[in-house]
Amino acid sequence: MKNYDKITSLFKRKGYVWGPSPEIYEGGVAGFYDLGPLGAMLFNNIENTVRAVYFENNYYEIKAPLIMPSKVWEASGHLGGFTDPLTKCTKCGAVFRVDKLIKELHPKEIVDGLTYKEYDKKIEDLSIKCASCKGPLSKTVPQDMMLKTTIGLDEEAYLRPETATTTYLQFKRYYEFFRNKLPFGVYQIGTAFRNEISPRNGLIRKREFTQAEAQLFIFKSDKNKYSEFKDFEKIKLPLLTWKEQDKKGKPKKTSLKEAIKGKIIQNKAYAVSLAVGYQIAMELGLDEKRLRYRQHYPNERAFYALDAWDLEYKTDSFGWVEICGVHDRSDYDLKQHAKYSGKDLRVKHGRKKEVPHILEIAAGIERLVFTVLEQAYDEEKRRTVLRLLPSIAPIQLKIFPLVSKDGLPEKAKNVYELMLNEDFFAEYDESGSIGRRYRRADEEGVPFCITIDHDTLEDESVTVRDRDTMKQVRVKINELEDFLEEAIEGDIDF
Ligand SMILES: [Zn+2]
Structure with missing residues (x-):
């Protein structure tokens, strides 16, 4: 069991997470946090990882306003019902x-x-x-839970409680963009607001947070004829059905093919959405043993939803935490917006006109940041270390001269410039003993440290130290870039 207080104090000290904000005013307001320099970099890396997963799976990014007039939220059902x-x-x-x-x-x-x-x-x-x-x-x-505001003098409006609704409104524009063909996918990454009453649990329950929500628009009768399915059917997911939860059962690793055959998952397009949500967790290096897909009880999900599963991660601090929800929202959203806007949102499907269904993958970036950080935190006898995946670590390299004399700082700065030019996130550090500099790098989660010593001046080689194993290897400066690229990909065994 990891100690939450110790973890958060390290995150504060190292510039990952600060707050509640604004800290200098009476200790801040619950549910609001700042990300420090390393936190902001990690956040961006995680956000970009999610972005890459969506894009790889043929979703296109859009951005919509954060504020919408009341009418939109009446239509979505949030106003009064949320x-x-x-x-x-x-x-x-x-x-x-x-x-x-x-x-x-x-x-x-x-x-x-x-x-x-x-x-x-x-x-x-x-x-x-x-x-x-x-x-x-x-x-x-x-x-x-809606946060109210005013547009202009007196138009009542609300800050969005989710990105999804604001994504749906432009359905007709997407339809045109995708050349009048379904299915297609779009996603939005951005801020949403919920006026939680007593938010606790730090980054897990905030009043202002970042969602990464992908939406697949697809005709009802095409949901089980989804051709992408064949690329995913062998993938196994830890599925925990609601019936199994009732019996206090455990999640079962089930291939999507079996899940469709056994009617555990209702259609192929939805199965693929579950796999894409899981891919996010895999790309961030989350531990498979701590993950499960938990199906909502029929009375737990929204009344219009046909199915809902939450990807949950077992944290030491708060137990099971939802990091991504996958929802079959039926044709509810578009029908509601058609009704309230008076616009026809049906499109041609063969000979008739039809409102498509929406399958949603909804990930929370702050929750991913917290689970990644908590999992990475490790205490050893002589050091504290953040074992972040090199691909998402905020600082990838630190460059040290062994001592601050004999021309070593100059040589180290040359290597530092070289690494910056190769687009690595690198930092130069010459203060304190080499041991202390390593400890500092370990606590910040820096995967690789490069040391320039007296031999470097003779043989143009440096020492590369691996954070996790603390092993060191000698690498020629002119081979450093290739070596580090492979190391960051995880292709080098130290
Ligand atoms: Zn009381």
């Missing part, structure tokens, strides 16, 4: 999210998808009281 179950202490006024409160005190209770009456009954049956003063709690009431 609420958290809330309870208030009748004595001290403290406010709690009912589902979280029950789960915290009774981790084995199933709280997803309950009605407000059922929450009230649980509070009574389990004799749950106010967490701060033990006073009695009020009945459960809905709390709106």
Whole structure:
């Protein structure tokens, strides 16, 4: 079990995550965080990894506004329908999210998808009281999660609670862009806002966060005729059906072919969406043993959704955490927007006109950042080390002169310039003993350190040290670029 306080203090000290923000004003507001220099670089690397996975799978990126008028959110069902179950202490006024409160005190209770009456009954049956003063709690009431704002003088508008809705609105434009042919995919990476009542758990539950949501538009009758499926059918995913959860079962590694045959997954296009979500976790080096795809209970998913599975990662700090959700949203969204906008969003399918279905892959970047960091954190006898994959580490190389004299700094700076020119993220460091410089690099997750010593001046070779094994090899400067490229890909055994 990793110690959450120790991890977060390292992240603070090393410039990964700061907050809550704004820290200098009374300790900040829950649910808001800053990323420091290394955090911002890691964030971008992770975001770009997700971007590459979507693009490789034929999704095209778009960007939409963060603010939309009320009408859009009435249509999407968020306005009025997007609420958290809330309870208030009748004595001290403290406010709690009912589902979280029950789960915290009774981790084995199933709280997803309950009605407000059922929450009230649980509070009574389990004799749950106010967490701060033990006073009695009020009945459960809905709390709106939308953040309101105003456009111009008086037009009511809201900050988007998800990117998905803002992606759907341009369906007709995509249709034209993709030359009037379905299926096609688009994705959006950007900020969304949720006015959570008592956000905790750091980066896992923020009020402002980054979503990477991909949407496949496809006719209903084509969902099970998806030709890409043959490239994916052998992929095995750790599937945990809702029926199996009911029996307290474990996830089963199932090939997509078997899953379709056994009707565990309902159609081929949806199966591919699950595989793409899983690919994100693999590219980031997340541990397969800590991953599972958990199917939503029928009463847990949105009323219009035909199926929903969450890719979850087992953190040491918070247990299972959703990092990516895959949803079959049926034709609900486009039909709603057609109804509220008065525009026809049907397109030609053979001889008739039809509104397509949408299959969504929704990943949360901050959650990926946290799980990647938590997994990377490791304490050894003599050092703390962040074992980040070299492909996403913020700083890939550190370059050290062994000592700050005898012409070594000049030579080291030459190598440093060379590495920058080759587009490596490199840093030059000559302060402190070489041992301390290695420790510092290990804590920052730098995968490779290059040391220039007196021999370098004679033989044009440097020492490359591997963070994970601490092994060192000698490499010619003129072969350094190729060597490091292979090492970053993970193709070199130290
Ligand atoms: Zn109280």
